[in-house]
Amino acid sequence: EVQLVESGGNLVQPGGSLRLSCAGSGFTFSSYWMSWVRQAPGKGLEWVANIKQDGSEEYYVGSVKGRFTISRDNGKNSLYLQMNSLRADDTAVYYCARDGVERPLGYWGQGTLVTVSS
Amino acid sequence: DVVMTQSPLSLPVTLGQPASISCSSSQSLVHSTGNTYLIWFHQRPGQSPRRLIYKVSIRDSGVPDRFSGSGSGTDFTLKISRVEAEDVGVYYCMQDTYWPFTFGGGTKVEIK
Numbered sequence: 001e002v003q004l005v006e007s008g009g010n011l012v013q014p015g016g017s018l019r020l021s022c023a024g025s026g027f028t029f030s031s032y033w034m035s036w037v038r039q040a041p042g043k044g045l046e047w048v049a050n051i052k053q054d055g056s057e058e059y060y061v062g063s064v065k066g067r068f069t070i071s072r073d074n075g076k077n078s079l080y081l082q083m084n085s086l087r088a089d090d091t092a093v094y095y096c097a098r099d100g101v102e103r104p105l106g107y108w109g110q111g112t113l114v115t116v117s118s
Numbered sequence: 119d120v121v122m123t124q125s126p127l128s129l130p131v132t133l134g135q136p137a138s139i140s141c142s143s144s145q146s147l148v149h150s151t152g153n154t155y156l157i158w159f160h161q162r163p164g165q166s167p168r169r170l171i172y173k174v175s176i177r178d179s180g181v182p183d184r185f186s187g188s189g190s191g192t193d194f195t196l197k198i199s200r201v202e203a204e205d206v207g208v209y210y211c212m213q214d215t216y217w218p219f220t221f222g223g224g225t226k227v228e229i230k
Contacts, residue, residue, distance in 0.1 A: 037167075045159070045167060045210055047219040061218040062119065095166060100178060103155065104214050108166040 002026045002107045004096045009112030016086050016116070022079040022096030022109060030054075030074035033099045036081050038092035039111075048094070049081065050104065064090075086116045120144050120213050124222035130230045137198040139225045141211035146191050148215070155215040158187055158196045161224075162207040171196065172214075203229065 008020040020036070035050035049060045049070040058070050069082040079096055093111040100106020121144040131137045147154050158171040169178050171187040174194060184199040198205055206229060211222040 044224045045212070045221045047212070047221065059217040100169060100172065102176075103157065103172040104219065105157065105159070105167075105212070106169050106172075106178065108168070110166055
């Protein structure tokens with residue numbers, strides 16, 4: 001069974017940093033693109049970033065470019081999101097997601113809450 | 119970025135009746151490969167989203183056949199042939215033809 005477990009969400013002050021982690025199990029982690037998607041409280045979904053199987057390609061939504069970095073450690077079956085220069089509008093539940101057999105976001109974790117506030 | 123627009127915003131439905139959600143994109147979602155990459159998700163209250171359909175019309179494993187997707191170019195539709203109580207929640211379309219991937223604003227389905 002595919003499992004994705006996010007961690008690292010917390011309350012952080014504006015301008016601060018946070019690193020999210022996602023542990024994958026039940027599948028060959030190194031075989032899939034992985035993504036981060038976020039959802040602000042009471043709002044819709046926003047795709048944030050994704051990374052190729054070997055980490056050689058990364059893509060970001062414009063609002064996080066230069067501030068967030070997606071990475072992965074296939075030896076540890078883990079996905080990461082380093083978030084710097086955090087702003088109030090980064091407050092959201094952050095979901096980790098794996099490609100399906102085809103195309104993205106076929107499997108999702110339960111999410112981790114990031115709150116940016118003073 | 120490609121803008122995805124869903125309608126309606128809210129959809130009250132009667133159990134056992136059909137329902138239809140529309141999704142349009144600001145530009146054609148036909149990829150250079152000739153494929154069209156449009157996904158539908160369902161999110162129940164308090165839960166993570168679940169992918170229902172990808173590449174416009176292909177149902178994910180375990181998705182009931184009362185769900186169907188159709189469309190081409192810039193206009194797409196998700197249909198539920200007979201709504202069941204478990205179908206309540208918010209439905210999102212998302213294009214995965216171009217980076218950054220972009221979602222529609224969501225359609226909330228509730229039982230009348």
